[in-house]
Amino acid sequence: MEDTAADIASLSFEDALRALEDVVRKLESGEVPLDATITLYERGEALRKHCQARLDAAQARIEKIVAGPDGQPAALQPFDPETGR
Known part of the structure; x- marks a missing residue:
């Protein structure tokens, strides 16, 4: 199930990081079809931006x-x- 932007925005840093790590594992497995890879990549990028905003x-x-x-x-x-300093 893909998260919407609003769903991602409501995630804590820790939850978003876990979701991002899950996306990376799936992408690195090489077993995801091309269309799903693109969708996962987009989700991963949204999660990365959310994590960076939380850190900032x-x-x-x-x-x-x-x-x-x-x-x-x-x-x-x-x-x-x-x-x-």
Whole structure:
């Protein structure tokens, strides 16, 4: 059963990743007919985009704790993945 875009959008990251892994296993098996391969590929691409969007959203929420002069947490700053800080 193929998921619609709305069905995929409602999946958690973990569920979407499991579904994507299932698609990859089926495609790698080489036993899927051509038409089904195309459908599976399209579903896999939709699942990949969903997973990437979930990861991007999580990364945007990550903040680092900045210590003040007394060593205690003083502020929160966005995490910069480019510098790792």
